[in-house]
Amino acid sequence: MSSAAAYHRPVMLAQCLEALELCPDGRYVDVTFGGGGHSAPLLDQLTTGHLYSFDQDADAEQEARRLERPQFTFIRANFRDLHQELARHGALPVDGLLADLGVSSHQFDTPERGFSTRFDGPLDMRMDPEGERTAAGVVAEYSEAELHRIFGMYGEVTNARTLAAAVVQARRSQPINTIGELKKAIAACMPRGKENKYLAQVFQALRIEVNDEMAALQEMLLQTAEVLRPGGRLVVMSYHSLEDRLVKNFMAKGKFFGEVETDLFGHAHNPFEVLTRKPVEASAEEVAENSRARSAKLRVAVRTEFKGKNQR
Template sequence: MSEYHNPVMLSECIEGLDIKSDGVYVDVTFGGGGHSQEILKNLSANGQLFGFDQDDDAKANADQIENRSFTFVQANFRYLRKYLKLHGITQVDGILADLGVSSHQFNTPGRGFSTRFDGPLDMRMDTSQDLSAKEVLNEYEESSLHKIFGQYGEVKNAKTLANAIVNARGQRSIDTIGEFLDAIRKLAPRGRENKYFAQVFQAIRIEVNEELKALEEFLVQSTEVLKENGRLVVMSYHSLEDRMVKNYINKGKFYGEVEKDLFGNQLKPLRSITRKPVIASENEINENNRARSAKLRIAEKI
């Protein structure tokens, strides 16, 4: 499982959950199971852990865990409340989310998440869904592509990029990563090509998987199912996700200022445990390059 994904800030995540041995916990991004297995070490026979993941490969990892305290749920975390209820759970003691793409997904050419390999334009975390990166690039209107690259990738030349894609697909369908990179290569700033392509791929991936919408739905539901003093531990890897998590923890909403009651008391469901986001140590970053962009935020249900 460690070959699937090396869990980032493992000890910090476990410490943040403040695990009770007989508590009920949820790892909503099971992946390779690294965080889940560490949570299970801290649970007694009376404790429970639910692992969520929509990926078939993650399910294969979950099938290797033989622990009566563990239950795997093959679903997107945006359906957290629904599936917990199906298992008779309405309140939990802690929730962990390690957002983004697993190392395994990045390192599998057929999944289409990485610019390092040629392969199909896929990027689906749930391989049973219809929409893939190929449909986005070949069928979306130019204005929609412009919006996606600007908002989700924060690409500075998003309009020019959208126009280049529409012109390229007018000649022939863009079916592979190689064909896509060839179509946009001249637009990448010299010396910063890899960062540019990463931003472009991030934007497409977020659109394909509705990542920000799913995150918003998950965060709202997490506060509904957390017990009083229950912990929410969320690790993000880019500013769009981190901003959403920060705003929801600090303000109880994603945009605007925190609301107050008639007495001036803030109306929000969480209080932040970490004044600033926790970042990985220099040693961990040296051992696991993915940790360099990770930001960990910990909150407690009021």
């Protein structure tokens, strides 16, 4: 197993590379480098082409040094800065963009990062370790109404109101700074026999809030219409329904909510043509080898000639 695969096992690698329709002399972007699980094999297929990979995690930056070569540039930034950073590197337009929206295996498997329910560690959950907001801060400082909102909206927790009240009551007695302390505080809220799924939903909600993930995803997707050349491929893999809904709507309509806009002649104002009417999912064999592939949904679209009002 390569170092990149050991750090992060990529989900649906072959499908992602095929969807990009790679050209050896093309210019590509991986906006979620992680451990380079997708970037490394993508880079191996380039000759005179170039790959630009984004990640805001210092650990990812360290891992990226293993791939150093003239055809590769690592960009330490949030993918919401996509257009700005590519313009700064003189890298516009690009032929394909890949986004794997999952948390990297390395982040899940590092207890002190606080992403996994399997360990006891600090309630952190920052994708960027230098970011100011942590999960412990959210749990300690948010009002009951705010906690109710994020547990219901981002975690789709059925008893979000009860959960928020339990957190607020528990933190009055003592601070909730670790994963173990949070589990203890909300133990009575967990459905019997479904504790793991429930905790995953709670952690998802906190992680999304800590990293402002939904807003960042929308900002990045809107910029893909600006950075991809006509004919360029947009390849996005999501892991929960909130992300997948945004990706699906954007590819189909060029927007996240409402119906597709049309001109006076009824022509759709859509910068993309969807190539996957149904999302591609991992095979049973891959799921058996990598449980994180179970919830993955891969969607692919191609940039059309249409230039929207936000096109630069």
